[in-house]
Amino acid sequence: MREKNKPSKYSHQRDSEATKKRILEAAKQEFASHGLSGARVDVIAEKAEANKRMIYHYFGNKEELFTVVLEDAYIDIRSEEKELHLEKLDPETALKTLVEFTWNYYLKNPTFLRIINSENLHQARHLKESSVIDDLRGPFVGMIDDILKRGEKENVFRKNVDTIQLIITIASVGYYYFTNRYTGSILFSKDFMSQEALDERLAFNIETILRLVKK
């Protein structure tokens, strides 16, 4: 029986959507910091200022929570990519814009890279079961294909550059730099994250991609 004058345990208003959001954000951070295995459900609950019971209530279990975090990550980058409207830019500018966007997205969203890495460590078993990817299958493939075709027609790009290989390469040159920056900084005795180093790398990446496609 409730005691008289005892203050309520529930100090804040209820808001299931807000609670879900806080859990997802906390989970994203925790999974990114420690990987799927290293992440602790208790810590996620604490960071989210929620309760472990709520995590299981809203998301089922740790694996399903990870799946939602992963899906959200892909949805987010995909929606930002859409906003670039590369189809409105001339081929060379479009390609340069994509390289810069990819680079800056990785720079501003370190959790993205770490979560994708975790998923690959686990052989993409969560993504495999996800239906969300259907909408992002071949993200941008059509768009990049169009840029390459326009470049060919305008005689600024060479013929027969493989679209998927190009997309992979654009991702590679940024992704690797960021995910391997810790070992890289030691192996090369160089701070990979200084503004100077970042600027230099982005410029080099743009050059790499343009040299690859230009006549």
Next chain:
Amino acid sequence: MREKNKPSKYSHQRDSEATKKRILEAAKQEFASHGLSGARVDVIAEKAEANKRMIYHYFGNKEELFTVVLEDAYIDIRSEEKELHLEKLDPETALKTLVEFTWNYYLKNPTFLRIINSENLHQARHLKESSVIDDLRGPFVGMIDDILKRGEKENVFRKNVDTIQLIITIASVGYYYFTNRYTGSILFSKDFMSQEALDERLAFNIETILRLVKK
């Protein structure tokens, strides 16, 4: 007290070096498969046909075991790189050889990539404390620098290509392909590991690197 006629529990001969090696190999596999946090010491002991007690005896603890596995990984790739003798090849062949070697090393040593990824998830905290890297600091930097200089002199390479950026790029285009092959295969609906896909990617990478440095 030992019972009469009871067969010895120790069926095989003792060999500390062999046991250490078995532990290291098992640890490499286990860390590569599950990451540092996901790896289980009991599983390593079992796989090594050794005993947990031996792991702690020879390596101290899980973290130190990981450190040795990591150090061994770097030592191995470094020693294979040395065998290439790129200094004896003409600049273009040397560069092509390095791209091929890097690609094939990653292909044949999937554990390497996963262990480096784990170490980067943990912000290289093991490598930071390791003295082994002193010998591999700037691996090949001098060598690649030499290739670029020779190429310049022979008028086949352009001037002022940054050596470290080039090394990072050579690693990137292979590393990313392999570590992200699980999510990549889903996103692009394409088997990244078919012989055809592998051949195509290697050829593309060679083209990417040569276009980057050639006049």
Next chain:
DNA sequence: AAGCAATATAACTATATAGTTACATATTAC
């Protein structure tokens, strides 16, 4: 305002896990 579903808390449980201890057997030095 009564009943009910949704939201929340905290305490609990079964199990897994890194690391330890006690002890046994083999090998080496003398």
Next chain:
DNA sequence: GTAATATGTAACTATATAGTTATATTGCTT
């Protein structure tokens, strides 16, 4: 041969962990 040391096994322990249960409060429906 014997003592000391290296190598090995198995059982144990303290703790951490994912997931559950019991219960309380809120807010919505009627």
